[in-house]
Amino acid sequence: MKTVSLTIDGKRVKAHEGEKVLWAALDNGIYVPNLCTLRDNSEPSAACRLCFVEVEGKKQPVPACTETIEQGMVVNTKGPGALRLARTALELLLASHPVDCAHCPSSGSCELQKIAAHLGVKLKTRRFRKLLRELLVDSSSPVFIYDPNKCVLCGRCVWVCRERLGIGVLGFAHRGFERVVTTFGDGPIAESKCRDCGECVVACPTGALTFKDKQGTVKSAHKERVETETTQ
Amino acid sequence: MKITDLQSVLPAFQGIKSRAESQWRELRDGGKPVIMVGAATCGRAAGALEVLRAIKDELKKQRLDCPVVEVGCMGHCYAEPIVTISKPGYPPICYGYVNPVIAERLISEFILGDDPCLEFVLGALEENDLVPSFSDFPRAKFEKKVILKNCGHIDPEQVEHYIANGGYAALVKALQMQPEEIIDEVKSSGLRGRGGAGFPTGQKWEICRNAGGRPKYIICNGDEGDPGAFMDRAILESDPHSVLEGMIIAGYAIGARYGYIYVRAEYPLAVHRARLALRQAKKLNLLGKNILGSDFSFDIKLFQGSGAFVCGEETALIASLEGEPGIPHYRPPYPATNGLYGKPTLINNVKTLSSIRYIIQKGAEWFASVGTERSKGTAVFALAGKVVNTGLVEVPMGTTLRQVIFDVGSGIQGGKRFKAVQIGGPSGGCLPESALDLPIDFDSLTDAGAMMGSGGMIVLDEDDCMVEIARYFLEFTQRESCGKCTFCRLGTKQMLEVLDEITKGKGKIEDLDMLSWLAEDIKAGSFCGLGKTAPNPVLSTMSYFRDEYEAHIKEGRCPALMCRELIAYYIIPEKCERSCDACVGTCTVEAISANKKRIKVIDQEKCVKCGTCLDACPPQYNAVVKLSPPSQVPASK
Amino acid sequence: MVMTEEQARVRQQTKRILNRFGRRRGNLVPILQKVQGEIGYLPREAMLEIAEFLDMPEIDVYGVVTFYNQFRLNPPGKHSVRVCLGTACHMKGGYITLDAWKRRLGIDRGQTSPDREFDLDTVACVGCCVMAPVTVVDDKPQGKVAPTKVDGILLSFKLEKERQGEESR
Known part of the structure; x- marks a missing residue:
């Protein structure tokens, strides 16, 4: 397969032709916030709107998950326009998320926390109204608990259940x-x-989805696997 | 594809045509008066079917035998129900505001007698010495009917009427041209997509023709979701074959095998008439295998949209045809190369497709002679709101907003003051008085912060609150957002919350900065066109009517006296007539009572601010008023 | 789980409708429209039957049903009331009309009255903007529906019902 070279944040990198900017960056150790992408999903859902980057020659920031790399492309993941959009998107998500990290089993492994730290955004945003939904928590499964109020609608679970496992x-x-x-x-x-x-x-x-441990209480067991999932 | 042999197509069509023409002649020149009743949805809402029944009953009673034809919408919706009578010896005369009683009189006095009942006349369809004709109306100078030409003048359920009026001749001509020739003709006509975005139609056709992959599809986008727009409905109800003919020609030009007409299920009459038209066309071999004996085969199915505004977006529309929720997909690739089931798919708006026959028949040059430098042809608008002549309007591109609203539409109802015109629906904006001399075309409206859109034009007067209309549109897009992307799902919700607070007098001045900040981000960050344009109604009203926003926030006052939380109804004691109880009787929540002096008083706690009392109070007293802020109501003694 | 008589009937009816369609996913929306047209709404059993027929995950049928405005999960009333909230209707007081319906029927939008006589909903625009505010009652668009006309329409239904009651007696 042909490789293409491009510049991301001043660093010269190589990636396979046809690759999206997001993966080219992540593969080369440059973090770009993202929630809704999965590597083996061929069509980017481009729903979370967190991975905005600036590309030289383009007037507006573009989502890195849909932008195909080109030879000689110059990408800036830290441009003010891109950061502004990513921050707004994250704050919108946080404004509709019950930010209760102290009691949340995912605290520490939660990607919202990671992205907030990366973008320099406070978890308790002041800019927007708090708009929560009051949905029922489902603890009927013997294995896990589903709290839809904490869901960011990234669709990873839907994709895995359907495409990778064929359960649906x-x-x-x-x-x-x-x-x-x-x-x-x-x-x-x-x-x-x-x-x-x-x-x-x-x-x-x-x-939103957390394992129950044997006693039926909640355990945060998936930290490492999440990490490998997104950065491999 | 090889050019179809002239010899094979013409004779096949000649027979159809001459039969249709003789049927039409028999109707028009049969020596009997012909009665036409406008029975599109707008006419029906005004009572056209009752009028139709009254006419038929009266004819039976009088033992008269004259044809009664149900036609579509003439565009004069303000005067519905409309009846047109063509009696030998008279010009065809159009009557407005007809009810069953008037209908009976028209039969007994005009059809049976010789009194054309001038008091009910709207206008004659031809110039004459007896009654004023439509061409004498001031609006005639500005209107130019091209794609609405047949609407209201033929029976949409009779394909013969369409053929007798030149229908399907363009298809016959097209079948004798090379597909590339047709595309060149459409390209040089300068036709741009009438769905709103204004993409050059010929260019879209060319991309689709050159795309690999079979079969190719054509979709007629009749998912007219803009609240306040009804052009596509009117065309499908009044002249469905013009849309079909455009689709078939497009199918031939791009090499498509199948087509879909996508109509909203909320338009049952349009669905019915489109379906009927498909059956008729099929029967005459204008559709189906080897159309008119040529090599070209093409089939069209009807698909009912299930009600989702976002399906106006091409990829969402395709998703819904494939049995998915109408959620937009990432593009490129564009539908023209990878559309329905991954095949090249041409998606054109109803009005775009119904323009095609004129371009083929009369030539690109003729089409391009109308309009402006970059926007050719005519524009069709659904004129509604506080304008006198509501209805369907077709004017050359480049006509100014003022001409449409004040000359064609005859200005504002009730002598009120014009405030703004809302164009382009939820994606468009509100333009003030100062923008009225803008020529209507794709580019100038976008520059002014509105959008051509698909053609909804709502006129607003001094009683309409600009904050409320912005809130209304945002509530609409918010409700219709598919929910996929963060900016549209949550961003518009945040904006709506703020606007809700402002219309309730709970806004803060710094909210305005937040609104414009967030609006910019939603425009730049949203996934599809719905989100990218959703903030437009807010941005345009904030830039042109900022004072109204400030009045709501700073004074708790709604200058237009519309926002319910900020107004109160009050009966001025000095004006209230002791002997009159009109308001008491009409109040739907029994909030009005008479005091000891028989002066009526509104119980503000009970009042739901529906305004019925204001309408009920006789004009000679005019005692009921709206006050804002509500604190203006004097304390009751 | 034992199937109730009602559930079995819905299954049968749905199966009959499905016989007229091919097993293509693209037929999902037309199938749902047809089933709702005949049953009046989309019962759980019908959705399960459809999912099986089209060989697709049940949740996907549910996803489509809950996405589009047209589909309903609850039985409708005898009469349907659809208040148009298009721009022209809104600016001419469509929201006031909606309030009047809510008040008189004692239900919110999307609900059916306890006596199953009426169901109330809103519609984005029926394209009768010049008759604003419009309410579509049993598929017939009614123009210029002020709160007093709401009372008039309800009264005419009441009278009709009483008349029928007398006739049947």
Whole structure:
């Protein structure tokens, strides 16, 4: 396969032809915030709007997950325009996220925390109104707990359950602000065709899906696997 | 594809045409009066079907035998129901505001007698010495009917009417041209997509023709989701074959095998008429295998959109056809090369497609002679709101907004003052008085912060609050957002929260900065066109009507007296008439009572601010007023 | 789980409708429209039957049903009331009309009255902007619906019902 060389944040890097900027950057140790991408998903969903970068010659910042690399391309992941959009997107997510890290089993492994630190954004944002939904937490599964209020709708769990495992229990339903990852008829997971494999929990970047331990309390067990998932 | 043999197509069509023409002649020149009733959805909402029944009953009673034809929308929606009578010896006369009683009189006095009932006349369709004709109206100078020409003048359910009026001749001509010739013709006509974005149609066709992959598809986008727009509905209801003909020609030009007409399920009559038209065209071999004996085969199916504004976006529309939620997909590749089921797909708006037959028949030069340098042809608008002549309007591109609103539309209802015009629906903006002399074309409207959009034009007067209209549109896009991307799902929700607070008098002045900041980010950061344009109504009202925002925030006052939390209804005791109880009886929540002096008083706690009392109070007293802020209501004694 | 009579009936009815369609995912929306057209709404059993027929995850049928405005998960009332909230209707007081309906029927949008007589919903625009504010009652668009006309429409239904009651007696 042909390789292409480009510059990201002043660093000369090489990547396979046809690769997206996001992966070229991550592969070369340059972090670009992202939530909704998975490497083996061929069509970028481009939903989270966190991976904006600036490309020389383009008037506006572009999402790195949809931008294909080109020979000689000059990318800046820290341009003011890109950072402004990424920060706004993150703050919008945080404003609709119950920021209760002290009691959240995912604290420490949560990608929202990681991205906030990267972008220099406070977790308790002041700029926007707090807009929470009051959705029921589903603890019916013997293996994990699903708290849809903490979900950022990245779709990783949906993709894994469907494409990688071929089960297709989880999916998106409803529209707009009401959009949610759920099961058929919004029913409890235990009543669905879930096989309790827990792969969705591993894929989840936030505290929306967390493992139960043997005592039935919640355990944060997926930190390492998340790390390898996103940076390999 | 080889040029179809002239000899094979013409005879096949000649027979169809002459049959249609003789049927049309029989109707027009059969020696009997012909009665046409406008029965599109707008006419029906005004009672056209009751009028139709009254006419038929009266004819039966009088033992008269004259044809009654259901036609589409003439565009004079303000005067619905509309009846046109063509009686031998008279010009065709159009009557407006017809009800069953008037209908009976028209039969007994004009059809049976010889009194054309001038008091109900709207205008004659031809110049004559008896009654004023439409061409004498001031608006006639500005209007130019091209794609609306048939609307209201033929029975949309009779394909023969369409053919007798020149229909499908363009298809016959096209079948004798090379596909490339057709595309060149469309390109040189300068036609741009009428769905809103204004992409050059010929160029889109060319990309699609050159794209690899079979079969190719054509989709007619009739998912008219803009609240306040009804052009596509009117065309599909009044002249469906013009859309079909455009689609078939496009199909031939790009080498497509299948087409879909995508119509909103909320338009049941348009669905019915489009479906009927498809059956008729198929029966006459204008659709299907080897059209008119040529090598070209093309089929069209009807698809009902299930109600999602975002499906106006091409990739979302395709997703819904494939049985998915209407969530936009990343492009490129564009649908023209990778569309429905991954095949090259041409998506054109209803009005774009219905323009095609004129370009083929009359030539690109003729089409391009109308309009401006960069926007050719005519623009169709659905004129609604506080304008006198609401309805469908077709004017050459380049006509000014003032001409459309004040000359064609005859200005503002009730002698009120013009405040703004909303163009382009939820993606467009509100333009003030100072922008009225802008020529209507794709570019100048965008420059002014609005958008051509698909053609909804809502006129607003002094009673309309600009903050409220911005809030309304945002609520709409917010509700219609697919929810996929962060900016549109959560950003517009944040904006809506702030606007809600402002219209309730709870806004803060620094909110305005937050709004414009966030609006810019949503425009730049959203995934699809819906999100990218969602802030436009807010940005345009904030730039042209900032004083109204400030009045809401700083004084708790709604200058237009519209925002319910900021107004109160009050009965001025000095003006209230003791013997009158009109308001008491109409109040839907029993909030009005008479005091000891028989003066009526509104219980502000109970009042739901519906305004019924204001309408009920007789004009000679005019005692009910709206006050803002509500604290202006004097304390009751 | 034992299937109730009602559930079995829905399954049968759905199967009959499905016979007329090919097993293509692209038929999903037309199928849903047809089933809702006949049953009045989309019961759980119908959605399961459809998912099986098209060989797709059940959640995906549910995702499509909850995405589009047209589809409903609850049985409709005898009469449908659709308040148009298009721009022209809104600016001419469509929201006041909606309030009047809510008040009189005692239900919110998207709900069916307890006596199953009426269901209330809103529609983005029915394209009758010049008759604003519009309410579509049983598929017939009614123009210029002020709160007093809401009462008038309800009264006419009431009278109609009483008349039918007398006739049947």
